Amino acid sequence: MVASNVSSSTTPPVLKPTPGPDAPMREQMEAYIRRMQQVIATNLEKLEPNGKKFQYDEWKRGETGGGGVSAVLQNGDTFEKAGVNISVVHGELPPAAIEKMRVNHKNMTANSDGKLPFFACGLSQVLHPTNPMCPTVHLNYRYFETMNQDGTPQAWWFGGGTDLTPSYLFEEDVIHFHNSLKDACDQHDPEYYPKFKKWCDEYFYLPHRNECRGVGGIFFDDLDNKDPQELFEFAQTCLNSFLPGYVPIIEKRMNQPFTKEQKWWQQIRRGRYVEFNLVHDRGTQFGLQTPGSRIESILMSLPLTAGWVYQHSPEEGSREQELLDVLKMPREWLP
Amino acid sequence: MVASNVSSSTTPPVLKPTPGPDAPMREQMEAYIRRMQQVIATNLEKLEPNGKKFQYDEWKRGETGGGGVSAVLQNGDTFEKAGVNISVVHGELPPAAIEKMRVNHKNMTANSDGKLPFFACGLSQVLHPTNPMCPTVHLNYRYFETMNQDGTPQAWWFGGGTDLTPSYLFEEDVIHFHNSLKDACDQHDPEYYPKFKKWCDEYFYLPHRNECRGVGGIFFDDLDNKDPQELFEFAQTCLNSFLPGYVPIIEKRMNQPFTKEQKWWQQIRRGRYVEFNLVHDRGTQFGLQTPGSRIESILMSLPLTAGWVYQHSPEEGSREQELLDVLKMPREWLP
Numbered sequence: 001m002v003a004s005n006v007s008s009s010t011t012p013p014v015l016k017p018t019p020g021p022d023a024p025m026r027e028q029m030e031a032y033i034r035r036m037q038q039v040i041a042t043n044l045e046k047l048e049p050n051g052k053k054f055q056y057d058e059w060k061r062g063e064t065g066g067g068g069v070s071a072v073l074q075n076g077d078t079f080e081k082a083g084v085n086i087s088v089v090h091g092e093l094p095p096a097a098i099e100k101m102r103v104n105h106k107n108m109t110a111n112s113d114g115k116l117p118f119f120a121c122g123l124s125q126v127l128h129p130t131n132p133m134c135p136t137v138h139l140n141y142r143y144f145e146t147m148n149q150d151g152t153p154q155a156w157w158f159g160g161g162t163d164l165t166p167s168y169l170f171e172e173d174v175i176h177f178h179n180s181l182k183d184a185c186d187q188h189d190p191e192y193y194p195k196f197k198k199w200c201d202e203y204f205y206l207p208h209r210n211e212c213r214g215v216g217g218i219f220f221d222d223l224d225n226k227d228p229q230e231l232f233e234f235a236q237t238c239l240n241s242f243l244p245g246y247v248p249i250i251e252k253r254m255n256q257p258f259t260k261e262q263k264w265w266q267q268i269r270r271g272r273y274v275e276f277n278l279v280h281d282r283g284t285q286f287g288l289q290t291p292g293s294r295i296e297s298i299l300m301s302l303p304l305t306a307g308w309v310y311q312h313s314p315e316e317g318s319r320e321q322e323l324l325d326v327l328k329m330p331r332e333w334l335p
Numbered sequence: 336m337v338a339s340n341v342s343s344s345t346t347p348p349v350l351k352p353t354p355g356p357d358a359p360m361r362e363q364m365e366a367y368i369r370r371m372q373q374v375i376a377t378n379l380e381k382l383e384p385n386g387k388k389f390q391y392d393e394w395k396r397g398e399t400g401g402g403g404v405s406a407v408l409q410n411g412d413t414f415e416k417a418g419v420n421i422s423v424v425h426g427e428l429p430p431a432a433i434e435k436m437r438v439n440h441k442n443m444t445a446n447s448d449g450k451l452p453f454f455a456c457g458l459s460q461v462l463h464p465t466n467p468m469c470p471t472v473h474l475n476y477r478y479f480e481t482m483n484q485d486g487t488p489q490a491w492w493f494g495g496g497t498d499l500t501p502s503y504l505f506e507e508d509v510i511h512f513h514n515s516l517k518d519a520c521d522q523h524d525p526e527y528y529p530k531f532k533k534w535c536d537e538y539f540y541l542p543h544r545n546e547c548r549g550v551g552g553i554f555f556d557d558l559d560n561k562d563p564q565e566l567f568e569f570a571q572t573c574l575n576s577f578l579p580g581y582v583p584i585i586e587k588r589m590n591q592p593f594t595k596e597q598k599w600w601q602q603i604r605r606g607r608y609v610e611f612n613l614v615h616d617r618g619t620q621f622g623l624q625t626p627g628s629r630i631e632s633i634l635m636s637l638p639l640t641a642g643w644v645y646q647h648s649p650e651e652g653s654r655e656q657e658l659l660d661v662l663k664m665p666r667e668w669l670p
Contacts, residue, residue, distance in 0.1 A: 057646070072645045081645065208623045208630050271637070278613035279623065288543045288614065295543050300645050302606070308637035310407045310416065311392070 003294035006058040006067070012038045013058060013069060025156065025228050026119045029143040029235075033086045033123040034069070036239055040125065041071045041084050043243050047250055052076040054084070061292045065091050070297045074304065078254050081128045083300035088121040093146065101146075104222040105155040108146055116154075117147045123239065124283070126301040127246075132266035133253040135166035135173065136214070136273065137246050138301070140283065141239045143232075158231045159221040162242060163200055165214030165273060167266040169323045171333075173249045174215045178333040180245030181218050181238070188234040193334075196220045201330040206276050211327040213276045265320050267307035274306050338629035341393040341402070347373045348393060348404055360491065360563050361454045364478040364570075368421045368458040369404070371574055375460065376406045376419050378578050382585055387411040389419070396627045400426050405632045409639065413589050416463045418635035423456040428481065436481075439557040440490035443481055451489075452482045458574065459618070461636040462581075467601035468588040470501035470508065471549070471608065472581050473636070475618065476574045478567075493566045494556040497577060498535055500549030500608060502601040504658045506668075508584045509550045513668040515580030516553050516573070523569040528669075531555045536665040541611050546662040548611045600655050602642035609641050 007013075015034055019027045041054040052073055060067035068087030073079055093101075093116045102108045110116045122142025129136065141160035148154050164177050178197070185192035200219035205212050218238070223231055277284050287298035314320030342348075350369055354362045376389040387408055395402030403422035408414055428436075428451045437443045445451045457477025464471065476495035483489050499512050513532070520527035535554035540547050553573070558566055612619050622633035649655030 070645075074645055081643075083645065208628075267640070274609060274641075275613060275634075278610060293543075296646050299610075299643060302643035304644065305602070305640065305642045306609075307640045308416075308634060309639065310405075310409055310418065310635050311631050 003059050003061050003067075003292055003297075006060055008055060008057045010053040010055055012041070012054075012056050012071075021229060025143065025153065025232060026121065026145055028232060030088050030121045032232075032236060033088075033121060033141070036123055037069060037071055037084050037086045040243065041073075043247065044073065044079065044082055044084075044127070047078045047247070047254065048073070048076045050077055052079075054082070059294050059297070061089055061294070065089055065292060068294065068297060070294070070300060072300055076130070078129060078131075078134075078250065079127055080130045081300070081304040082126075083297075084123070084125045085297050085300065086121070086123045087294075087297070090117065090119045092116060093118050101155070105146075105157065105224070108155040111149045113149075119145045119147065122160075124301075128270070128303040129250060129254065131254050131256060132167045132258050132262045133170075133256045134250050135164050135253075136270075136303075137162070137164050137242075139163075139239070139242060141235050143235075153228075155224070156228060157222045157224040158235050159223065160235055160238060161196065161200055161203075161217060161219035162238065162245070163204055163214055163217035163219065164246075165269070166323065167269045168262070168319055169215070169326055170249075170253070173252070175333050176249065177215075177217065177245050180241045182334055184237045184241040185218065185234075187237055188230070192220075192234075193218065204276065206272065206280065208279075209272060209275070211272070211324065212330055213273065213327075215326060215333070216330060264307065264309075265314075267305060268309055268312055269323075270303040270306035271308045274302055277301050338394050338396050338402075338627055338632075341395055343390060343392045345388040345390055347376070347389075347391050347406075356564060360478065360488065360567060361456065361480055363567060365423050365456045367567075367571060368423075368456060368476070371458055372404060372406055372419050372421045375578065376408075378582065379408065379414065379417055379419075379462070382413045382582070382589065383408070383411045385412055387414075389417070394629050394632070396424055396629070400424055400627060403629065403632060405629070405635060407635055411465070413464060413466075413469075413585065414462055415465045416635070416639040417461075418632075419458070419460045420632050420635065421456070421458045422629075422632070425452065425454045427451060428453050436490070440481075440492065440559070443490040446484045448484075454480045454482065457495075459636075463605070463638040464585060464589065466589050466591060467502045467593050467597045468505075468591045469585050470499050471605075471638075472497070472499050474498070474574070474577060476570050478570070488563075490559070491563060492557045492559040493570050494558065495570055495573060496531070496535055496538075496552060496554035497573065497580070498539055498549055498552035498554065499581075500604070501658065502604045503597070503654055504550070504661055505584075505588070508587070510668050511584065512550075512552065512580050515576045517669055519572045519576040520553065520569075522572050523565070527555075527569075528553065539611065541607065541615065543614070544607060544610070546607070546659065547665055548608065548662075550661060550668070551665060599642065599644075600649075602640060603644055603647055604658075605638040605641035606643045609637055612636050 018031050054071040054073045057070045066089035071084045073082040124140045126138045139162040143158055145156040146154045182193040196218035200216045203219045287293045353366050389406040389408045392405045401424035406419045408417040433451055459475045461473045474497040478493055480491040481489045517528040531553035535551045538554045622628045
């Protein structure tokens with residue numbers, strides 16, 4: 001099974017009508033992420049002073065395995081590289097994958113024919129801004145389902161998260177970002193923000209550097225302990241909170257002056273981003289190992305430029321050291 | 336166990352007298368790689384027109400685990416980043432490691448106290464030149480030994496290899512490079528070059544890109560099927576062949592003109608180099624997972640600058656495409 005391109009255009013694909021709350025969850029989630037891809041891309045384009053546009057590449061996974069749309073804006077003035085991808089794939093889980101997923105989903109069992117059909121869809125996004133005062137941001141919201149022989153859902157769950165990776169620390173920006181995620185969480189469950197904030201700090205951690213990737217956000221996985229419609233609404237609230245949580249930060253920082261040295265520091269931080277994604281990120285590893293994956297979509301998360309300086313060590317009291325201190329010891333940003 | 340720095344200087348560490356052929360192999364190999372580090376660094380410094388020097392950092396692994404010397408030249412005119420590292424470490428193998436290594440070394444058994452002391456030393460080198468017409472080169476020669484309770488060698492083996500990663504293909508350079516490795520191999524065994532050339536093509540391969548890292552060279556591991564002194568001589572012949580095999584290529588290409596676009600292509604190729612090292616290279620993975628490793632020495636292999644362009648695809652008939660064709664289908668360079 002090989003990924004192949006279907007079309008490429010700066011015009012977003014035409015959307016189907018939004019299904020109602022009685023439609024299967026896979027249809028609801030798919031329609032939602034397809035719409036959100038365009039909402040986010042259109043709003044990010046407004047931040048490009050010279051009219052740079054996203055390129056939408058539609059691709060399919062083999063003949064019958066689904067596919068996706070990658071929307072990428074490269075070499076912009078505001079964004080050096082911005083990728084907003086959706087994928088909607090289905091197929092049959094191999095026994096090893098079933099075994100692994102059963103740890104968190106006891107009700108997963110192969111159908112009587114020994115096979116287990118699955119469906120997965122999600123929106124993944126990484127934005128690498130040009131100005132080192134603007135933070136990189138990543139988010140991913142996804143829905144996974146296995147199906148009984150009659151096509152009804154067997155195991156299912158939501159996963160997702162949004163996290164921020166600045167090169168320079170602006171506390172007010174980090175607080176704004178976390179506040180927006182906490183508001184989203186609190187609308188659904190007061191336990192969500194503290195729990196998912198901690199999970200995020202733990203997940204986006206580079207053991208070999210002994211530092212966090214960034215200043216965190218939220219992260220959750222295998223969420224299936226409430227009504228699916230309720231959890232779908234939670235995922236929507238989180239993803240909908242992205243633009244108001246991030247865009248004001250970019251508007252504030254995108255025209256701030258910076259030095260060549262500060263641009264270099266950003267390159268070094270991006271090197272760490274590459275290290276995390278290639279060495280630790282489970283999604284990237286899974287994608288690289290899965291036949292039929294679209295490698296260009298998986299690796300769009302990597303920055304346009306990055307650097308590795310041997311033995312780089314910021315001066316005590318510098319702004320670069322200030323960032324490192326926070327990465328070594330994750331903070332609670334909200335009271 | 337934590338790696339800590341002992342000293343840092345542009346003056347190479349003082350060498351001890353070379354032990355004779357009756358000394359234990361670990362002492363002979365250690366002395367040889369310590370000397371070769373300085374021979375290589377001194378000769379590479381001659382390629383720097385403005386007198387840029389290697390920085391020698393001596394480090395130790397805990398109090399009793401050995402250590403190493405990293406020699407790095409950064410931001411040179413000829414070399415953007417050049418690292419020539421040696422490490423000489425020892426300790427005790429955990430049962431999982433013993434089990435894994437026993438696949439190739441049946442005589443490895445824990446001593447009666449359940450432990451298995453080991454010794455490992457090697458020279459590792461990666462050179463990333465500035466000019467995109469100059470190829471990146473990597474080499475590694477190492478000796479590994481486990482010890483009986485009386486301190487005599489139990490299992491032991493040599494491993495190593497040298498391989499070339501150009502951004503632009505100059506056939507005459509690749510042929511010169513392979514010729515020099517074939518000459519080295521042929522002095523010891525006519526079967527070595529074809530066998531180790533193939534092994535190299537297979538090892539330095541990125542499955543997710545469906546391409547080789549570069550134009551190959553030689554690679555071998557677990558070599559213990561001849562007298563150790565004979566294999567030590569083979570490793571020496573290979574490593575000694577490095578300077579005459581590589582330096583003439585740099586001298587020929589280092590002052591060739593290049594465009595901004597060609598520099599960008601080099602960045603993209605370096606991105607692939609990073610992908611290989613972080614996702615696939617067994618040495619890097621092992622180092623990142625080993626407590627007490629010196630991360631800066633392991634990751635000195637990463638280039639000073641690299642890039643990732645979404646959906647980059649060279650034009651048909653271009654020099655960039657010419658390189659890709661070779662990476663997709665490894666060639667026999669010698670008659």
